[in-house]
Amino acid sequence: MSNMSIKTxxxxxxxxxxxxxxxxxxxxxxxxxxxxxxLAREFGLPVTDRRLSQMSEGDMIGLPSTDGETTxxxxxxxxxxxxxxxxxxxxxxLNRATPEVMQAAFQVVLDRELNGWKLHPGTxxxxxxxxxxxxxxxxxxPALLDRFWTIDLSPTVxxxxxxxxxxxxxxxxxxxxxxxxxxxDTPKDVDPGKVSPSRRSWERLSTSLKSAGVADSPxxxxxxxxxxxxxxxx
Numbered sequence: 001m002s003n004m005s006i007k008t009x010x011x012x013x014x015x016x017x018x019x020x021x022x023x024x025x026x027x028x029x030x031x032x033x034x035x036x037x038x039l040a041r042e043f044g045l046p047v048t049d050r051r052l053s054q055m056s057e058g059d060m061i062g063l064p065s066t067d068g069e070t071t072x073x074x075x076x077x078x079x080x081x082x083x084x085x086x087x088x089x090x091x092x093x094l095n096r097a098t099p100e101v102m103q104a105a106f107q108v109v110l111d112r113e114l115n116g117w118k119l120h121p122g123t124x125x126x127x128x129x130x131x132x133x134x135x136x137x138x139x140x141x142p143a144l145l146d147r148f149w150t151i152d153l154s155p156t157v158x159x160x161x162x163x164x165x166x167x168x169x170x171x172x173x174x175x176x177x178x179x180x181x182x183x184x185d186t187p188k189d190v191d192p193g194k195v196s197p198s199r200r201s202w203e204r205l206s207t208s209l210k211s212a213g214v215a216d217s218p219x220x221x222x223x224x225x226x227x228x229x230x231x232x233x234x
Contacts, residue, residue: 004151006035006159013039016149021109021125023094023148027186029198030155031163032128033092040088043124047088048078052105053096060104061115073115086122095129109147157181160199170206170215177202183234197231205230 004012013022024032033049040047052060062075075083082089091105104114105127112119119125127148157177164174177184186196205227209215214223 002151003154006031006153006155006163009035009151009153010039010042013149014042018122018124019112021127021148023145023150024126024128024153025150026128026130026153027198028130029200030153030185031160031199032153033090034163035153036088036090036126036128039126040124043088045086045088045122045124047090048082049090049092050078051092052101053093055097055101057098057100057104060101075114075117079114079117082119082123083117084120086120086124089119089123089125091125091127093129094127106147155199157184160184164203167203168206169203170210172209172215172218173202173206183231195229195232196234201230 009024016022024036026032037047059076062073062079064071064073066072081087089108091108094102094105097105107114108119109125109127112123112125161174161178164177165171183197184199184202186198190196206215208226208230209223212222212226214220214226217223
């Protein structure tokens, strides 16, 4: 496995050629989309985020038009924008897409174009997949996988604590994780469907506790029930 911390990933990915497509693999909630957005800020590019699992073939390649003699496909607005000016194009949940959408993504990654519309030379392509037997996903074609710079993102606790302190996560939660590292991520032996912690759920809990005005009041009657719904009882 090509495991890599966030710190190393950011350092290496920022120096890859523009035309190199990047594939991030890892379980849910570890911050794949956040690191793509962080890189985009460093590049000075807006992010165009598309969740391929929710797209049909028409959503991806656009719809045809005719001049009376021939037809051509009109690209979706988001893809045309990536052709007109540089963006960070983020194709999320690639391995949950239909085979037709995955084939369209193959052309974007391989040729940097789709139905004759070429990406802007400054546009960067990122994709992300949940890589685990616990997820219902499609197998990725080896020919597609070969076109990416592929890494298995394995953020360290230090990565998360550093990000959380600068990302608005409440100090109560950050200090708790810093002193109880084993509760940052979902336990490996957790029962399917059980509520358990993840890096994403700690962030969402922080937002909810602050919104309710109880982040500094653990004895408040709603503090524990609110935590229970995000990170489970342990």
